[in-house]
Amino acid sequence: MFKNLISSNLFSSSHLLYRSLLSLGLILAFVLLHRFTIYILSRSEADPITKYRVRKFSAHLLSFTAFILIFLLWSTSSGQFITVVGLASAGLAVALKDLIVDLMGWIFIMVRKPFALGDRIEVNGIKGDVVDLRSFQFSLLEVGNWVGADQSTGRVVHVPNRYVFIHHIINYNNGFGFVWNEIPVLITFESDWKKAKKILEEITQKVSLHFSEEAEKALRKRMAKFMIFYKHLSPKVYTSVQDSGVLLTMRYLCKPRARRGTEEEIWEMVLEAFEKEPDIDLAYPTYRIYQPEIKND
Secondary structure (H helix, E strand, O other): HHHHHHHHHHHHHHHHHHHHOOOOOOOHHHHHHHHHHHHHHOOOOHHHHHHHHHHHHHHHHHHHHHHHHHHHHOOHHHHHHHHHHHHHHHHHHHHHHHHHHHHHEEEEEEEHOOOOOOEEEEOOEEEEEEEEOOEEEEEEEHHHHHHHHOEEEEEEEEOOOOOHOOOOOEEOOOOOOOOOEEEEOOOOOOOOOOHHHHHHHHHHHHHHHHHHHHHHHHHHHHHHOOOOOOOOOOOOOEEEEEEEEEEEEEEEEEOOHHHHHHHHHHHHHHHHHHHHHOOEOOOOOOOOOOOOOOOOO
């Protein structure tokens, strides 16, 4: 009996060592295979986005395959396999709750595609361009914050995937690829506001004409997916009155990353046009003081 016990223990130890070595061998083989894939990609002439997607797909596929093979290796029977799965699931649900939700968020992102690589999004007050998608987090190249007109700050923000379930996702690109931008121009009450409005209308038509044509084509494609209806895509200038003058607001379509460029182009054209018109002046906050006349007795 004692001899049988020793033999059983030796067999168990050798079997355990065999499984451990085989598991390490599988992990090493998959790591080398992934490195080889990266090497092949580095020597290919594909564009960076294609390389990135192939590298990510390779990493996810190899990791999943290695996990399944090692899991099956350590499960000697179907009953033991089910038991191990049940215990592992219960343990993971308690200890790794956030990571599991992050993984579910990654699956949601891959399947439903609320955003894709390169999209500009805003989530939980964080705005940026999606530069990386991983199993547990996605990364944004931050825009805005202390930098004006949605320009990049240079910081990379890592966001947990579970945010797609608990926060609103604002996608700048997934609608129909354009956003409405407005530029307010305030002129004095004494200015010829009708002439100024006509000048602004001509400027916005000139700058946003090609954007409106592209937007109309994109809108037709998107109408089957989203209930987006715009009767007019052409730019418009609205008139209102403020304390310091007449406010003319230019509203036009532009691409999300073109806001600052189009604003600069429009403002330069506005300043040059108004400079030639003596009866049009930009307004600014002013104060008028009325001093009562003092009568000398």
